[in-house]
Amino acid sequence: MAHPVVPPHLFVVFGATGDLMQRKLLPALYRLHSQGRFPLGSVIVGVARHPMDDGAFREMCATSLVAEKAGAEAEVGTFCRSVLFYQTLSGEGPTGFPGLRTRVEKLEAGHSLPGNRIFYLALPLEAFAPTLQGLGEAGLNHSPGWTRVVIEKPFGRDLDSAVALNALAHRYFEEKQIYRIDHYLGKETVQNLLVFRLANAFVESDWNRDRVDHVEITVAESLGVEGRAGYYETAGALRDMIQNHVTQVLTLVAMEPPARRNEDDIRDEKVKVLRSALPIRLEDVVRGQYGPGTVEGVPVPGYRQEPDVSPNSTTETYIALCLRIANWRWHDVPFFVRTGKRLPAKSSRVVVTFKAPPVSFFQSESEYAMSPDRITILLQPEEGFEIAFEIKVPGREMRVQTHRMKFHYADVFGPLPDGYDTLVEDVMIGDASLFVRADEVEESWRLYGPILAAPPPVVFYPAGSDGPEEGQRLAASWGHRWSTE
Ligand code: BG6
Numbered sequence: 001m002a003h004p005v006v007p008p009h010l011f012v013v014f015g016a017t018g019d020l021m022q023r024k025l026l027p028a029l030y031r032l033h034s035q036g037r038f039p040l041g042s043v044i045v046g047v048a049r050h051p052m053d054d055g056a057f058r059e060m061c062a063t064s065l066v067a068e069k070a071g072a073e074a075e076v077g078t079f080c081r082s083v084l085f086y087q088t089l090s091g092e093g094p095t096g097f098p099g100l101r102t103r104v105e106k107l108e109a110g111h112s113l114p115g116n117r118i119f120y121l122a123l124p125l126e127a128f129a130p131t132l133q134g135l136g137e138a139g140l141n142h143s144p145g146w147t148r149v150v151i152e153k154p155f156g157r158d159l160d161s162a163v164a165l166n167a168l169a170h171r172y173f174e175e176k177q178i179y180r181i182d183h184y185l186g187k188e189t190v191q192n193l194l195v196f197r198l199a200n201a202f203v204e205s206d207w208n209r210d211r212v213d214h215v216e217i218t219v220a221e222s223l224g225v226e227g228r229a230g231y232y233e234t235a236g237a238l239r240d241m242i243q244n245h246v247t248q249v250l251t252l253v254a255m256e257p258p259a260r261r262n263e264d265d266i267r268d269e270k271v272k273v274l275r276s277a278l279p280i281r282l283e284d285v286v287r288g289q290y291g292p293g294t295v296e297g298v299p300v301p302g303y304r305q306e307p308d309v310s311p312n313s314t315t316e317t318y319i320a321l322c323l324r325i326a327n328w329r330w331h332d333v334p335f336f337v338r339t340g341k342r343l344p345a346k347s348s349r350v351v352v353t354f355k356a357p358p359v360s361f362f363q364s365e366s367e368y369a370m371s372p373d374r375i376t377i378l379l380q381p382e383e384g385f386e387i388a389f390e391i392k393v394p395g396r397e398m399r400v401q402t403h404r405m406k407f408h409y410a411d412v413f414g415p416l417p418d419g420y421d422t423l424v425e426d427v428m429i430g431d432a433s434l435f436v437r438a439d440e441v442e443e444s445w446r447l448y449g450p451i452l453a454a455p456p457p458v459v460f461y462p463a464g465s466d467g468p469e470e471g472q473r474l475a476a477s478w479g480h481r482w483s484t485e
Pocket residue numbers: 221240
């Protein structure tokens with residue numbers, strides 16, 4: 001298929017001096033620009049409260065791009081001078097927006113732009129509502145061309161706040177103008193879940209309760225809270241990772257094949273998974289918090305000793321739970337999900353374990369216990385998949401051994417693009433398939449409501465361990481074990 005033509009536009013980023021813009025978004029915009037995928041004549045306007053002029057903003061961005069190794073100093077400098085502008089948002093609340101509108105119109109006139117606009121909210125949760133309101137009240141929700149608004153995570157703190165935020169957004173914008181971003185959906189390996197399942201008939205025909213015993217989704221990080229305690233203390237692993245990233249992976253693993261490959265058919269199926277999920281039982285949830293320990297050979301403090309964390313904090317940095325999806329495909333197949341910080345290594349994977357053969361044909365002849373067949377989908381940092389199956393060891397004896405067949409993206413395609421490049425380009429094209437719809441985000445908060453309302457007590461694990469013992473016991477209570485790799 002020919003690469004879609006992206007029309008020239010104005011790309012406005014709120015929170016332009018923040019970490020997300022400087023470390024993720026700006027490098028993505030730069031890469032798209034240097035690959036000729038950022039339309040000629042388009043401009044980027046950084047917006048923040050901090051008073052600064054275009055020159056100082058360009059310098060700041062050039063320094064970040066070099067630090068992020070996005071490009072060499074000379075090319076980065078040319079990019080910044082030719083496409084970047086800065087607008088200070090003065091006053092409190094929506095007061096600075098009429099000034100922003102004047103600047104937007106002036107830049108559009110100066111660059112002969114047709115009035116296509118993207119407003120990217122790279123902001124903390126509490127700033128989403130006033131910014132959406134400010135845009136709407138200043139008449140920046142519509143334009144002579146198209147207007148799109150991109151909202152970062154977390155979209156709300158619970159069901160009520162997500163419903164209220166959706167209502168506010170819909171007061172000013174139509175749903176098709178809103179792009180709720182979840183950067184996991186931009187990862188090639190997450191998108192490959194669709195291809196792996198739906199372009200390989202042998203996979204899809206086994207992807208159900210007749211063949212699958214249980215499914216595991218693990219998103220492990222070796223990093224700690226990384227100076228983000230102000231945010232993390234009020235979020236915790238459930239809000240930070242499970243409600244969004246892990247749930248997105250879950251819905252792609254569990255959904256029915258959509259009728260067509262368009263944004264609504266795909267998202268309809270994802271929502272149905274969440275609607276079919278049974279209420280989570282509190283005995284199926286383990287919340288943990290890391291204590292001091294050693295990660296990758298380096299001693300690290302516990303969460304409570306991190307700067308800006310309360311010494312009595314009960315925020316979870318680890319959570320494991322069991323989900324059940326009551327539909328024809330998945331009835332009685334447990335889905336175990338877990339995520340945690342300060343685990344031994346970064347590793348995100350989906351492990352689908354199949355049922356054992358109905359008759360143990362080889363058991364009496366082999367002293368080796370047979371392992372169930374498994375498909376492991378490696379999301380990161382290794383990307384690809386592995387299939388574990390049984391083979392006969394050559395020789396007179398009938399000995400059975402588990403073998404792993406591996407496909408790693410890097411061996412075939414080299415490094416994969418960053419998820420932000422894909423998602424930013426999708427917004428420019430106007431393809432919302434990889435963005436989260438209003439009903440999807442609400443269903444997801446609804447699902448985790450019982451845990452938010454009555455969080456189980458937090459238990460402790462040493463940094464660098466596999467998480468609390470209780471996490472292992474949760475899987476064991478269902479007769480399973482978490483995968484170790
Ligand atoms: C972010 C979370 O959304 O995702 C972080 O706020 C987490 O806490 C990060 O570390 C993980 O992203 P990735 O792409 O490194 O797996």
